[in-house]
Amino acid sequence: xxxxxxxxxxxxxxxxxxxxxxxxxxxxxxxxxxxxxxxxxxxxxxxxxxxxxxxxxxxxxxxxxxxxxxxxxxxxxxxxxxxxxxxxxxxxxxxxxxxxxxxxxxxxxxxxxxxxxxxxxxxxxxxxxxxxxxxxxxxxxxxxxxxxxxxxxxxxxxxxxxxxxxxxxxxxxxxxxxxxxxxxxxxxxxxxx
Numbered sequence: 001x002x003x004x005x006x007x008x009x010x011x012x013x014x015x016x017x018x019x020x021x022x023x024x025x026x027x028x029x030x031x032x033x034x035x036x037x038x039x040x041x042x043x044x045x046x047x048x049x050x051x052x053x054x055x056x057x058x059x060x061x062x063x064x065x066x067x068x069x070x071x072x073x074x075x076x077x078x079x080x081x082x083x084x085x086x087x088x089x090x091x092x093x094x095x096x097x098x099x100x101x102x103x104x105x106x107x108x109x110x111x112x113x114x115x116x117x118x119x120x121x122x123x124x125x126x127x128x129x130x131x132x133x134x135x136x137x138x139x140x141x142x143x144x145x146x147x148x149x150x151x152x153x154x155x156x157x158x159x160x161x162x163x164x165x166x167x168x169x170x171x172x173x174x175x176x177x178x179x180x181x182x183x184x185x186x187x188x189x190x191x192x193x
Contacts, residue, residue, distance in 0.1 A: 003145060004040045004112055004130060007032075008152035009191055013045040013168065013184060015127055015156050018083040018116045020165035021050035027096065028170070029066055029103075030079035030112055038110035040078050046182060047170035059099070062171045069183070077103055079112030081128070087118045090129055092138050104133050113138055124157055155191070164190055 010030060017026045027049050032042040046069075048062050063077075070076055080100040082093070092100075092115060104111040113131040120127035130146040131138040159165070167186040174182040 003147060005147045007043045008155060010042045010045040011148055011152050012156045012159060012191055013047055013187060014081050015121060016159060016165040016168045017047040017170060019121055019160050020168050024051040024085045025083060026050045027082045029077050030081060031070060031075045032078045033075060034078055034110060040112055042078060047168060049172050050170055078107060079103060081114040083116035083118060090115050090117055097138055100138060122160060124153060126153055159190060
């Protein structure tokens with residue numbers, strides 16, 4: 001797996017999503033760029049769903065909306081993230097593998113699947129495990145293949161401590177109330193300060 005840089009905004013949204021819905025599963029998309037050598041830069045994340053696995057129509061609507069956004073901002077969907085509702089479970093569900101594989105196909109390979117390690121959400125350690133597609137199955141990669149700055153981990157820890165996850169909006173929230181902005185300008189503003 002080529003190296004992956006996970007930016008602060010992306011890491012924050014992933015962790016805040018899992019912290020906000022800590023007793024249910026969460027999932028979302030990773031946005032960024034891939035260079036010619038297959039190295040990924042993940043600049044942002046779009047929290048999609050919480051609680052139950054999404055129905056195909058909901059996922060299709062979300063993917064269409066995010067695809068339009070990506071075209072407007074010159075980025076791509078470069079991966080998928082997922083967290084179980086159980087504290088110690090870091091396995092990959094069949095649905096997660098299927099969605100991540102479709103993203104990998106669309107990207108032309110070298111996409112990223114992040115599984116949230118719920119045990120680390122309130123620690124000073126990186127709370128995600130990187131996976132890459134190898135020979136048709138998703139394999140966990142060494143943590144050294146994922147670059148997350150210490151500053152980002154510390155900042156996100158502070159946001160969790162101060163319950164900033166209450167401001168996070170996922171696509172489920174948006175479908176319930178169109179005024180909820182799945183681009184999360186409130187979280188982006190917190191990260192800018």
